[in-house]
Amino acid sequence: MKIILFQDKEYLKKILLPILISIFIIEIISNISNSTFDNVALGRHTSTYVARHPNEHIIHSTEDKTISNYIASRTSIIDDNHLELSISLMYDDWVKRGKRDIIFLIGNSQYHAINQLKSGDINTSEILFNYFDDYDIDFLTYSSANMNLQEQYLMMDYFFDLFPIKYFLLPVFLDDTREDGIRFYVKDFLLDKLNNENRNKIYKKLFAKNSDSPAKDLEGLSGTAQERTENYLNKILLENSKNWSSRTNSRNMIFSQFYFLRNKIFNISPSTARKVIPGPYRDNLFSLEKILINTNVRKIETLVYIPPIRNDVQIPYLVSEYSQFKDQVRSISIQHNSNFINFENTVPNEYWGFKGQDDNTEIDFMHFKYQGHLALADTLYSYLVKKIIK
């Protein structure tokens, strides 16, 4: 056999050498890839912060390797794959606090990300929770990166059933109207919870659009006899090979590199103008209407607002489209008896940060520093106090 195997060393070399080199490369890639794609997109020094209660401050950061240990706080939930647990924690604590009245905010990463986070910094959600704690009111938040209005409609339909919400806050971002479809964990979570037959057709329509779910590793084998062997082999590999178990991170790292390469080639920066995409835009504004119809039926007072945006530089939208967007959101809100305010200038320019600390040229249009969170919280507080606290 030995003689046969070595009959042509050239071919053997062509097989074995790449295998040996690739083992070495895979080892390196596994060691350097430890971030999720979303965290990379957020920016190296923009941190995810989950509002906490009681005084338990834990910071999410892309550089914090314990990120996967986080789920959510008791007052604020950020997007994750553990919605079930997060919401039950939020609900249990609300019960423990005596089922107080609720002000509920649903938003995107603006409500949990802080630029150039420093020790002791907290976000809008936590500031407002603390403010309203004195009035025996719970300020609860559900925020999810780039959450579109279709997802917000579904999640709010669930939260409206779960909590007796007294006041509802809905910041509407033009950026998020470019998003489409329902995230897999939102869909999975709601499918378990909702009796779809009792819901209107929009559920089916929205769920049917969902194709966002990252395919599970063994999805193609579903229902086949091979599923068992592949599950078994995969389990063994995951338990015994660090390189195998870090493949998801390695894939994320590769996609991130493509993302950066794209930005470099096309000179894409946070200030690059993003155009409205007609289909998702229409569907998202339709969902906004559905949310407001829902709040009307449930008699929940609502504030729809245009969230803060950095305005000392060119905004990342076409000015005409942004104006039209604001007009449309305003018109829909008024049409459905909701309050509408434009808060786009609420956060002063100096309170906006950068996506990275080392490279201060990468302006962040979506997130701000702690001072920005404080400014927004104060503005919302002033408004809400007048509305709620008599």
Added chain:
Amino acid sequence: MIFNSVTFLIFIFFVTTTYWILSVKNRLYLLFLCSIIFYAFWKPVFALLMLFSAFIDFSMSLLIFQTTKKKYKKLFLTISLFSNLGLLFVFKYLYFFSNNFQSLLELLSINYTIPLFNLILPLGISFYTFQTISYTVDVYRGFIKPEKNFILYGCYVTFFPQLVAGPILRANEVIHQFIEEKKFNIKYIYIGFERILYGLFLKTCFADNLAPIVDKGFLIPVSSISAIDVWTLSFLFGFQIYFDFSAYSHIAIGSASLMGINFPENFNYPYISTSFKDFWKRWHISLSSWIRDYLYLPLNGLEVQDKSVGGLKINLSLNSKRKTISLFSTWAIMGLWHGANWTFVFWGLYHSTLIYLERKIYKIFNLSLYKNTKIVGLVITLPLAMLGWIPFRADNIEESLLMLAKVAKISEYSYLGMRENVYLIAASSLIFFFCGYIYMQKIKPLLIRIKPILFEYIQIVETTILIVLVFIFLRPINQFIYFQF
């Protein structure tokens, strides 16, 4: 068993090692047994159906050969065809035709409910049915002598690399290879390893990553997308299906190669075709060749061939109604072969229309339009072939027509309905395809000729990159598209 899985990699390692240890006779038993196991990894019970189908053809072929009377030969051939096509009809088309017949009755206001049987489609039934039909017909035509050894014949039908999605092989191409005295040669392993690796790379890195983008694109209501989006989606799906199916063929050819068995190529860069005739010589070659020899040429009363290469590049003049009818009916049947849905028939007719028009143009200008202007041919053929994937991928005819109608309207070119990345990915796929073609077909042969040492280093780097990427991306998240056919 799905190729893009750890199970398969272990399976192929075991089969290859054992194969070269055993004697020729025992190798045959090994391949037959392993092929049944390979199939049973999907749904064990359907392995019996496949063996039943194979046994019918095995018996009928022997009877055809033994009898001297033509009418009995015809009878046995009919039994074979009837059983093969019958099984295919029951499992693949019964629901479709019942459903359509029900709709027809409703249209005629006839109040009768037809029972609908929505059966599980046995994996690879369209492929092994065509393969067994070709065997019986070849025996009937006198091209081959039937095998008396069922295991050897069984290997031909069930040989695992080509079992579920081809290439559709001819008996005279492969049967003799199963019983050839072959000695182990590391070259077999090297060729097989390279082909499998390349196939896995195309499947896991390209086809599987294009799949969610295409799926999402086709879920967008047609009213929300522009003509540019339709073009983009057609190109994206065109590349997804090409990377997916050619990946399967690479792995099939590579797996057979590990055992020193040669399969004919199934793809030859179809998207560089300079005419539709050329396209059908390059796309799914074994199916086109099958259609040519068992449907198209017999319908035209022309001489057939006994090889699974060449595809549908046939020089026919457009001089009779018979040829026109056979052209359209052949492509409609080929479309229907892909799936029980009118969209596939539409796809077939779309291609036959283009071939028909192409022939007309040839005739009118009395020369080959693209003979000296290959680039013009490419520029015309590529987008139109890609656009043909719209009915193939769309859910129904109505959606297909709406999408195709968008392409014809100037006003639909004024906006974009998808994220910018989608267009970028479509453009990147196009660039990857052409760069791949230039590298494989032009640069590689040149390097081998003038800088063989440098080429060896390049090859080692290339293989290393592929191994790393396949390791990272290997996930059985999607079956191969052609499994559903």
